[in-house]
Amino acid sequence: MFLLNILYIPEFILTFGALTILLVSVFLKSKSFKFSLYASVFLLFFTFIIVLINHGNNFFNYQPLFISNSFISLFKLFIIAGSLFCLLILEKYFKDLDLEKFEIPILIIFSVLGMMIMISSNNLMTMYLGIELQSLTLYVVATTQKNSIKSSEAGLKYFVLGALSSGILLYGCSLIYGFTGSMNFIEIKNILESTLSLNIGLIFGLIFVMVALAFKVSAVPFHMWTPDVYEGAPTPITAYFAIVPKIAAICLFIRFLMEPFGNFWFQWNQIIIFLSIASMILGALAAIKQDNIKRLLAYSSIGHVGYILIGLASVSESGISGIIIYLLIYMVMNLCIFSILLSLKINNHYVESIKSLSGISKKNPIISIVLTIMMFSMAGLPPFAGFFAKFYIFIAAIESKLFLLAIIGVLSSVIAAYYYIRIVKIMYFDDSENNYTVILTFKSKIIIFFSTVFISLLILKPSLIINFSKMASYSLF
DSSP, X not given: OXXXXXXXXXXXXXXXXXXXHXXXXXXXXXXXXXXXXXXXXXXXXXXXXXXXXXXXXXXXXXXXXXXXXXXXXXXXXXXXXXHHHHHHTTHHHHHHXXXXXXXXXXXXXXXXXXXXXXXXXXXXXXXXXXHHHHHHHHHHHTTOXXXXXXXXHHHHHHHHHHHHHHHHHHHHHXXXXXXXXXXXXXXXHHHHHTSSSOOHHHHHHHHHHHHHHHHHTTOTTSOTTHHHHHHHSOHHHHHHHHHHHHHHHHHHHHHHHHTTTGGGHHHHHHHHHHHHHHHHHHHHHHTTTOOBHHHHHHHHHHHHHHHHHHHHHTTSHHHHHHHHHHHHHHHHHHHHHHHHHTTEEETTEEOOBGGGGTTHHHHOHHHHHHHHHHHHHHHTOTTSHHHHHHHHHHHHHHHTTXXXXXXXXXXXXXXXXXXXXXXXXXXXXXOOOOOEEEOOOHHXXXXXXXXXXXXXXXXXXXXXXXXXXXXXXXXXX
16 A cells, blocks of 8 residues: 555655666667656656646645645646746757756756655755755756856856855754744644744744745845846756746745744734835836846846735735736746747847847747737736736735735836837837747747637636635635
8 A cells, every 4th residue: 555655646756757767868878868858758747647636635644744735736736837848848959059968857857856845845854855955956957058157157156145045044944943842834833823922033033934935936135146047047947947946935935934934924924025025126127227038037037026925925815826826827928938039049049139039020920929928918918817917916915905015016017017018119110130040849839829828818717727726725724
């Protein structure tokens, strides 16, 4: 029975699968990258099916260390799906740049394993180990382009600042353990319920952990690594950074604050409000002057984190439901945008400059239309899905009487719309002599098609994502 149960535990499947792929790839030589890539895709797909079948049920519900519910299972599905699609779009890029190293898909698998451990952790130590497993693999994949100074610089900055945040996280965990005598989330909650307030040591511990998690989601003022890492890393890895680790860190952020410290929301809520406001404002203003599209998307992601944190600041079921809706739409939009960027070349070089997009509407109208839809959706303009993402977040803020937060969110959305619409203006109204080469693989075409349909037609049936987000958020409360 125990061996049968192991087959239903996604973490075990990923561990043994990744080790098997690693052992086989070592002996394949020239075909090792292709085998590693497609074996990793199959492994993630199989794991996705296992999580989907056992959604909300866990055969490994060992509460001292791990826990599972519908909320955690849904985020596991997001993480696996995002990683799977990022792997599907990286093959051609890595071939063109001669970066076909079989270790890269395996490292991504191990980072997914770390994320799944950290979001299902019910203990401060397993949470820390999950974060470190994820972080160490991401430090390596950020520097895969060794002949690029920007890539090496990005990886070094990420490593140094990541190590600092890990130290802060560990110190915060030690303070919480020292003042409660337990590392288990449920036990910490029960101990704190017997007190009417947090003592100064626990407050410092809580703040340190929040700082480390704010670094992981790249919330202001702990965002300084994001633009450089996004610009320096290979574009498919940037897509991965922009989507998957952010989703995992948001999930852990919610669980850590809502479960052990849920009864003391009034003491951490002000910090979340500050992080949200700072992220929205900086994300809206700093992106205006950017010329590199990857740096622009980095500041855009910082702004989106600000909107997501509004849902957490509302401390309500509708707020958490809004976060789930937002993350799903955010993932789809980014996958589509990066799929397009990985299909565009000028003089045999991948497009990274925003000005390089000038005049593309005349040479490839379909790509420009899709990119326009994504930019309008990122800006939150109706009737596209991005509008619903922000709408439900702002509704949650208003229901919780966070009127100032909702107003700042709307104003920052208006400012941010400038640099999204600027890209559309460059595509349609700026002339260019650039000789574009558009090479869309079958996988990219599928991703772009379904992403565009989802973003454009969600208005016809928004209840599809509203219902499951409410079910998942209900399990958290």
